[in-house]
């Protein structure tokens with residue numbers, strides 16, 4: 001079996017055997033792929049150094065080798081806080097109003113990608129499969145090619161791909177996309193983002209796309225395909241039945257004293273539609289004064305990217321909105337929105353999901369959204385809750401039995417809350433059964449097997465013959 005070299009902005013490994021449950025599904029999936037393929041995971045350590053030295057910190061941990069580099073403060077400012085999170089992230093989430101174009105950001109982004117290429121190329125052996133992740137590293141494949149790397153290279157984008165009309169507002173957009181086309185496989189979360197990408201390469205670059213979704217570029221064929229990411233179904237359902245989850249479940253249930261619970265779990269990010277979500281709940285409370293004391297929204301929102309101004313802004317907005325809605329609808333012994341700016345261990349999160357009658361997942365735009373799938377996986381099939389899901393999340397392509405809503409319409413979301421709260425058990429079970437089948441089938445293991453098989457240029461038939469070691 002070929003060795004796998006995974007490259008992402010940050011590297012996440014289990015601290016010790018058995019600690020995998022504390023991590024996200026993506027880290028779990030990549031770790032298991034790396035163990036199976038005896039691979040290396042390369043990325044930024046998250047640490048800063050005064051002057052870039054290229055020093056590689058190599059560690060072997062639970063059968064996975066990690067290699068990390070430190071970056072200079074200017075790199076972090078221009079590449080990570082700058083081009084990645086102030087230019088590409090908002091643009092890829094259709095927020096052209098928040099997109100900042102600054103030449104220094106672009107230069108920092110290229111510089112750090114070159115630094116990644118310099119540092120990782122000596123680790124790549126001739127037969128290795130190279131798998132690059134996400135919007136931080138779009139041009140890395142081309143930089144590896146310039147260093148003579150002839151291996152199969154894949155790139156997977158975890159975010160949406162924007163419509164051509166938005167993308168063309170990015171200075172040097174064609175250079176960026178051309179650099180991506182040096183990879184052999186380019187993966188997207190859904191066919192929607194894939195189609196946007198194919199539209200761009202055809203209309204803006206005049207390239208030919210075959211019926212098999214291969215793009216002809218410089219005499220080579222590049223496969224572009226959708227590989228919808230999933231959750232680690234086994235791990236998550238098991239966690240949701242464990243003691244830690246049960247304790248969290250009971251703690252939450254007893255704290256609401258018989259009231260219904262809605263849950264939201266999101267990194268504190270403007271793409272997640274938290275402000276609109278709070279307003280929708282405020283509308284529901286206003287429209288149903290008789291039921292207003294009967295339902296609580298638990299919103300878990302660990303802060304992220306706090307160095308970026310738009311993230312400080314959203315935090316302030318949400319504090320104001322929470323205060324406003326709670327002020328209008330709270331009573332002695334009752335507060336409608338519990339807004340919590342901290343993270344919880346995964347097992348506790350699973351218990352909270354299971355305790356919640358409604359999962360409220362209302363991003364304005366999201367590549368996939370794993371929270372929607374985790375909520376489904378954690379439910380009790382005999383008494384499942386209802387998922388209210390934004391039509392603009394990649395997950396909506398798959399989870400069609402959720403209550404799909406337009407998150408911009410507070411009336412629409414408020415009506416969906418009412419519908420979910422009053423949905424009969426039989427309908428809840430029927431919907432959940434279908435949703436669960438889809439979450440179970442399209443899990444994170446399948447995602448990475450499909451991608452790695454495409455990267456290894458195996459046909460789907462051949463891929464299904466590959467046994468997955470336990």
Ligand code: GDG
Nearest residue numbers: 024158229267302342343344345346366367368369370371
């Ligand atoms: C990007 C794309 C795509 C959240 N709070 C806590 C916690 N989380 C975990 C959730 C979930 C993960 O973080 C968030 O994943 P999402 O998919 O919902 O969103 P992004 O972070 O924006 O992820 C997205 C994803 O990449 C994967 O490709 O689906 O579209 O934007 O797993 O559970 N985990 C713990 N405590 C928390 O408080 N332990």
